[in-house]
Amino acid sequence: MIAVLGAALAFLEGAAHAGGQGAVRQDADRKVVTMTDGQGDLSLRLRYDGKCMLDQITVRGRQVAGADGVADGVRIDGQWYTTRTGGASPNVAAGKNTLTVRGIVYGKPDFQVRETWYFKTKPDGIEWTIQRRYPTAATLQDTGFPEWNFAAIDTWKGGVLGNGGVVWNKYLASNDATYGAHTSAVTFWNPDANDCLRITPTLPPGYQGAVRFSHQRSGQQSMHFSVSKEELKPNHELRRYLPDRGDLWAPFQVSPGEVRVTLTLQAPSYRDAYDRGTFRGVDGDGIRELMNTVSRYGVIDTHLTGGNGWLSGYICLHEQWYGQIALALADPNYTANLAATLNFERDHAIGADGRVKSRWTYDAGDAMPGTYDEYGFYEAQWGYLMDSQTDYVIDAAELYDLTGDTPWLAGQKATCEKALDYLIRREVGNTGLAAMRTDSEREHQGSDWLDIVWASYENALVNAEMYYALTHWADAEDALGDTQKASSYRAFAARLKSAFNKPIGEGGFWDPANQWYVYWRDKDGSAHGDNLVTPVNFSAIAYGLCDDPARRKAILDRTEAEMRKEKLFFWPLTFSSFLPEEAASSNFPFPTYENGDIFMSWGEVGVRAYAAYDPALALKYVQQTLARYAKDGLSCQRYLRGSQEGAGDDILAGNCMTIVGLYRDIYGVQPKPNRLYLEPHLSRELNGTQLRYLLRGQKYVIDLNTNGSAITANNCTIRDTSPFAVNAANNSLEYFPGQSKEWALSVTPAKGQRVTIQIASWPTDANAPRRWTELGSGKGKAAYVVAHLMPNTVYEWKIGGKAAGRLRSDGAGSLRFATAWDGVAREVEVGRPIPCKPTPALRATPPATGRVIRIDIAGSLRKSVSCKPFPSREGWREAPGWVCKGWGAP
Template identity: 40%
Template structure:
């Protein structure tokens, strides 16, 4: 029977957890520890182990094989579960200490510090001589079932998804210091974070022979290496074994680490708000799982799952950064920063060529065309889109993070990558040329890697245009106007040539009503079969600004979609011609000659959103409906049966849902603001989204012609697209997609601003606030310099005021309670 220590007891009252902790002890030498949402039983009877763990009222570990430390040397396991003598227990007000835990050559002292927020478990370890260990657990957690948790989010934004541990002894090892275990069905979450100063931390997840989930933390002086990494095999996920890590040395001496365990409510931490008119549970599930599945390890982000035996990363995918928009986790953004640093340092050749791929093995590489880090040229051809795509991903991530210091570290490498491919324009028409002249060479040049696109390739040039536009803007922010002008000029020439008819050397096929895939050196036209990524990119990236062309493309695609009753856009609407692709792509439809690849969902949704939001939403819903049927657990879908094909799960399968966020909800993070540009349908009205921006949770409300963004202090409302940014005391309004603030309001108190009108002659807004003794200061920008304006409140003239030489004016007034109409008008 446990003796309760009431002064440290956790008190539960009307569902509230009060800030206290509890410990209880029995004659069997175990003690119960309570902290907010967590209860554990620590046994110290000739052992040191946690034999029970309850999180959020759910028992996740029960039994003797719970949580312990161990080392394995020469096949012998030494463990804190089996000790010759019992450790010594010491208790204070909020700490429990176990001293003298000795197993094999290791001696440990454990200290548990209990607070209302978490339990901190400090492990002090010593060994008198260096130890060569096969494996070590510092510590190991044995959760009761592989399904106890749905998955674990990693400290760098990746995911260990236990749905994919589809056989016993599956094991996944990664480098991280933090795991968020979660179960959306019971809304329970457990964060485990390791603090080990000066050490490297890794984690391993295994499905045991008894269908438990074994989770093991490793701490070492040097970064842990993979046992199967022989230079040509870099597998993080293995089957039918658990020894993912190579043996290593634990030096003689003392070390320590602290493991923090804390409970979280899954919906509060990862919930996405109130999504009207759509399956919000499916939206959340797709973005929380599938979108992350291409994050293989802390420095390897891509689109292909870590689960596949091949495990490739395609650096020629421009949407890996964009996935972060939908995932909306600061850890993903920070992790991808580190990944792009790694790519910058190891995936770019000295001449600027960007390797297009990385994989567990070299089997997909051109002979000899790979480096020691696993990056390589693909056997299918020189895939040119890796150069612009690396730049695009850096630029997209900069928009989401706003980290100017970081993006500057990529300036030279991105310039090098762009300059390498821009030199491929030998005829100076603004279109870069591939390494092959025509399809007879049977080599590819882009993501559609077994279609023999050659010479002037619209797919690659569309991606290049997008990269040039985005990077030129960054060059201006980095004060390199010369480079910015060069890239802008090249982009303009590219756009002009791209839009020319095929008769004039461009990509627009007037007869077919689409942009073609490529033009060979002999001027023959190829890929006239409405290749959807090419045409969607032309629209979504702003290359095609001809309304009639957009209508022709989008209407023709939709007509055929209805005729075939396809749930998603195929990679090409009709067949490539014989000889334009690998022979096994024929007869149509087959694989890259006509199958359905969901990875092009975001540009498809964006292409349709401004033209017909209802059509864009239809395909988002179709993808969510497919998720409810099969979990989108495939590489692609067949054209004839619309059945899942391929043994991989692509993170790109989530991109239609990313498109929902970006193009329909209109959420577009920019380097200095959140730009909101919705294209919603009536059924989506009333949507209220939780969205993290600059590590702050915002709420985005969407009604018909009335959009709002708010944080805990300020709220901005407008009838059209606008930009929002706020600090502790300042709210900034950006008119439309202008990158410069039009209005900045400084206030010590919370307030709501609703823009009623904003043009050159009149700026008007409603302000709602509580009374305050501190004044509210308005700074209006982008006015006519040295010009006269009137300032009115609720239609009553207050005073005349003049803008300065920069076109700014400043007004300060006391904040009275209620709603006031503020008007700034130019004098006639």
């Protein structure tokens, strides 16, 4: 256990920087200067022989710069002017670890840009400040502030962006292919070389940053930084990707004067920088790569986070998994961008009646006529997709679980209520079931994610998501103090659940003959989609509607039997065909597209459905997903049922959802607004897995084992065999038993101490003993607080089975004490409360002031103490079992 704790603390404390401040070496004859950071991981070479550019970038011993290196420039009137061509040599002043380059001039004769560059080497990087001065106002068609050129498109696998997204270089394979976003920070990485180049700009107040990545015809990959007063606008509709040209951003205005930007450049080890932990039973490198590519690819731009990605440029607001991706990715930049996305959608995609537009994209290509707006939101031509209502609310509620940001949640309250109430107003009778906008499949309109299947009227998938949204948002209403709203949503959800689970003959969705849930019911009462539709049945189980063990077993066993029969690596949308009248003709013959093909976006609900039932089965599909990623990068929209080969141009970031299920449902990592909750469902081959997890700026280490799991933070490890949660607060670690929303034990190690706590027993009864085993290293005493006991009550305290004294809880029911150990594990117990003796009676005579009373036991004066007066101020008053403030144990 100590070895595990030591490994955990190494991650939490971080590695100390080695080396000094770095060095600057000038070769005046050759007019070059080499700058190296203190660790020797990053080296830049500046050439200033009639030009000014970085012609070499050495990252952990690997030369990555292309022939055009790194330079500054502007494009005006169709012509580029840069620091790499022409002009006089600038003036260079080199110090021990600093370099100043003055007199950099470039541009048109009537528009001469002047710059000064400042470099400073540091222990773990190099700081580069560019001071640019524009002579007059002008319109720039493009700029490099600076422009970076790398040797080839495969110099890097990609770059993680400051908005949580990614430039994935395999999607810039063709000449002139270009992608850009409104962010400035980027970390390029190469997993084979185990290196990164991290570029973090600091912009002046009031300025906006943007990046543009292009595959140059020379074979180089370029990246242009732009810095402007106003946010750059796309040059072609709302596109952030162009397959064969580089003019992504529209021209923009600059004003006369100075703009100063500082770039912090670092070259960390890739495995260290993106260390997700030690994995057992699965491909840990594959998990890291998949999360840094597939899951991030859905970020199109700042405040545009989706599940399709920037090649096709779609965001489906009728997808409920963005908060879940944020959970598994654990990148604060992605999380912040998702919050900005939901704010953007709140402001522009939701009508006054609460109707949520279902999609965003670059142009009006597949929009219902007249619905595409200036912000890019629209209704899909296939129909009104009603899961837009539920999924927006789910994403907001699950994001709050990650951030605990109550003011942000309050800003979403009215909108989420409107979105839910839109469906609540469509309740069928008093069933809790919401009706779609179509009455029958004969209208040939979709109503949910399976947009060209004609699910109508009472849609089981939408109503399953409605149940999940209502129950989850009710918790959010509690957090906002609106218990009335929370209660009304839970009551509606209870009606929905009851109706949902009724047999189809009684108006519900359960088919007792086939032992699964049907997809929808038309207004005439007829049942449809009776072909084991996996999103419907997995959602019913995963979201808590189907809590009948016999039904769960029937669905999951049948599903697995069908999977083995066809030897499928992943769950298809259905196992048998829809009827011809139930779906678009393009879905036939079966299996085709939404009628039977494999869409991996539903991986998390599948894993969640199986995890508690059979963890080994859930894990099998995680392993098969990782094997498929190793084969093709999951770079497809779907997999064909017959060949199981990837197909479709619309690459889906939702292909990561099975790995999201690994984190959420198998590893059991489920953040809550005030804690990190852990409810694992493990098979033995996962024993020894250790996760590094970042939540709300706090690093945690999670050790997983079928015999009990642990979480480490603040030099403290808490281990339990049951689900539990922790929260790192100040220098303490708080323990939450089970699903409790309030902590029950707080441990604060002394400075230099490391503490491990093994929970033995933590009952809900405040009168029952709490027991744990403590093990530690280092001197000093660890401070404990035990909460939620009986207030103002005496408890016996034991260490190592021996009485250590008696402690009185305070008015809030908390006990405080400290322990110092002798190097061996020992049990600590806060026992049952000690009852006060009924005799002899405690008598008190209150004086006139009511401030000091005489305490008599058995007629003898024992002590005078400060105490609140008794209700009666006259004569003796017997109070059996009375304990006065200030009086010791009876």
